[in-house]
Amino acid sequence: MILPSRCIQSTKKDALYPSYDAIVIGAGIAGLVCGSFLAKAGKKVLIIEQHSIPGGYCTSFKRKGFVFDAAVHHIGGCGKWGIVGRCFKTLGIEMAFYPLDPMDHLIFPDVSIEIPADLDEYILRLQDQFPLEKSNIKNFFQEFIKLYRATFNNEKSQIIDKYKNMTYLDMLDNFFLNDEIKMVLSGQWGYIGLPPAQASAIGMCQMMINYLKDGAFFPVGGTQEFANAIFKKFIDLGGHSMLSCKAEKILCNEKSAHGVALQDGREISAKLVVSNIDAKQTFF
Ligand SMILES: Cc1cc2nc3c(=O)[nH]c(=O)nc-3n(C[C@H](O)[C@H](O)[C@H](O)COP(=O)(O)OP(=O)(O)OC[C@H]3O[C@@H](n4cnc5c(N)ncnc54)[C@H](O)[C@@H]3O)c2cc1C
Structure with a gap:
């Protein structure tokens, strides 16, 4: 099933909070899963993503009517007892997969x-x-x-x-x-x-x-559907998102991170900052 694109959008500006329990930088699969578990635990969570769609390497794009997966071509652990299967069950995400053999x-x-x-x-x-x-x-x-x-x-x-x-x-x-x-x-x-x-x-x-x-699996509808399904669950759990929005800096005091500065100059505070992006970019 292709999720309608209206599900995949940023939280409206006036609905955003000035401060969050946690900000996750990057809506790759790890950031989406982390954000969803935090939201499920009742935390106020914001995911900031520079791209217009969630998924990171697990995204797809269309050219001349054909869908291309940006990177991922199969995913392990999607069965009932696998890591992905158990994560999806805990979060209540339903997704169909083709087993590959x-x-x-x-x-x-x-x-x-x-x-x-x-x-x-x-x-x-x-x-x-x-x-x-x-x-x-x-x-x-x-x-x-x-x-x-x-x-x-x-x-x-x-x-x-x-x-x-x-x-x-x-x-x-x-x-x-x-x-x-x-x-x-x-x-x-x-x-x-x-x-x-x-x-x-x-x-x-x-x-x-x-x-x-x-086993190895391929998500029905393509890898973007895999990312969209987690993103949608994150939103259903009360999470907020900012797509097409680049985090410029993690705001820190001497001991800890306390927020994120965006490329457009805005600052959003949080008790916890999770970086789901490249470690070198995060630290330097
Ligand atoms: C060519 C290729 C093929 C692969 N094939 C497979 C496969 O078949 N099966 C498999 O299981 N794995 C595969 N992988 C690995 C898999 O894609 C990754 O391990 C996984 O997608 C990484 O997810 P992530 O959430 O850790 O990071 P990423 O997907 O890298 O997500 C990071 C996100 O952070 C965003 N971001 C970065 N900087 C900023 C910023 N300053 N502000 C806001 N957002 C920012 C990025 O836009 C991105 O969306 C492949 C990888 C590649 C490169």
């Missing part, structure tokens, strides 16, 4: 593999394609799942200590000799933005297991 098709010069959206099936497929690595594949994924589970535990754990400073390539080297399987198991590194020699083992583990255990 296979989720990806990796093609290298000498090897290609379709990645199923199911861990056990992927393990079997890899073992079939790399029979000499059969037991290494089993051991690798056993460790990977242990590491994945440990990251959801707040307690100190040996496995986190072991991998916290390790790159994904170091981890692969500990399990495999064959370069081709290392290449295949690294094929999705683009999703966390760093090659295996620089990516953290824990980061890759989070991303891959999340997809493999809970």
